[in-house]
Amino acid sequence: MAPEADQPLSTPTGEPAWKQRAVERSTQAAKRRAEQRVERFLDAAQAIMAEKGTTDFTVQEVVDRSKQSLRSFYQHFDGKHELLLALFEDAMSKSAEELRALAAQQSDPLDRVRVVVQELFEISRPDLSARQRPLFSDFAMRLLVSHPAEMRVANAPLLALFTELMEELEEADLLRSGFTARRGAALTMQTVMFNAQSSGQEGAHPITAEEIWDYCANGFTMDAPTS
Template sequence: MNAVPAEPTPPVWRQRAIERSTRAATLRAEQRIERFLEAAQELIAAKGTTDFTVQEVVERSKQSLRSFYQHFDGKHELLLALFEDALGRSADEIRTATAPKKKPLERLRVAVHMLYEQSMPRPGRQSPLFTDFAMQLLGTHPEQVATAHVPLLDLFTELVEEAVESGDAHADKPRRAASLVMQTAMFTAQTPGVPSGSTSTQVSADEVWEFCRGGVTGRT
């Protein structure tokens, strides 16, 4: 049986040309996506809400509607991208802030405080973590919301595991404990507060931390 001849290797110059073309196309796509994201962020800052249209994003970005739909299925996917980006930045900021702390439990305390502050609604503008949109997504796109939270969950899992290894915390399932700590901080920050007579008192970051600390250490 005759051997099948091997495919000729493309000349080196052709490979370089193809690679340059691919890099250029990728860079252009990334720049277009970034302009759409920036336009959406500007609209959120201006309106204090995610109540805007795709057309408004297109006009502010100075790009075409066709280009928008080449990169996003619709507004929900654009907002998911913003949400995921915000969570990624949050994880990076918390990691940077906790790194200098020597004690694992202190690192976890700083992380809880920061996540709580980042999740609080801000009068007149959108919360950094798009909390109102996040609540809507929980009902409509739960799997994508879970995926978006992975960087934060990975970080909090590391912090809980470090506290367990140091003997300062007890958690048979560190990732599950980390998830509960995160949910406590994020969702408590979004509530109007605890009823106290005729008014409501906002739960503080210190109170949230003490509650979480008791959960992971078994001590109050």
């Protein structure tokens, strides 16, 4: 049976096409298995953190919970720090998606920023484990000091969202003169998250999401919002 006209007999490098297909199929299968193993480690770590309410766990606990080997763990992660970083990046990415969906429910650009600021403040607070995916407050603070480049990568999805929202304010002539959208996004996001992660240190009168919004809004808008 003659090969179909659109099926080349060899690749540009001269390697038989059937061989390349076989290798690609094998590589894809190995990649899927690796992804499944990684997910099992991540799920195990998440379950342990949910039970303990802290990131204070050992690699061996994760290995035992995942029912995989220590050797397999170190094939995918350098150690606990890299595992926590993966969990943190995943949490930040998912939170950005959820906040974007929340913002989309608002028609006014200022209201979109408001709901994102207030919700980010709430989910970043360390004392709301019952309603939030942990944002690893203690780990995030350590990461900011010891691995700032890794922190920037983890924060990229949130920063992208805030930048988009600030660009919408700019288009609506609501962004303060001389302020760039990205600068406003970074300052607002950092203000919200730092204060949320420090929540509880103000004694009997902790900062609220409404106060954070009022402070941020009056910092980056042309005129103070009325609501």
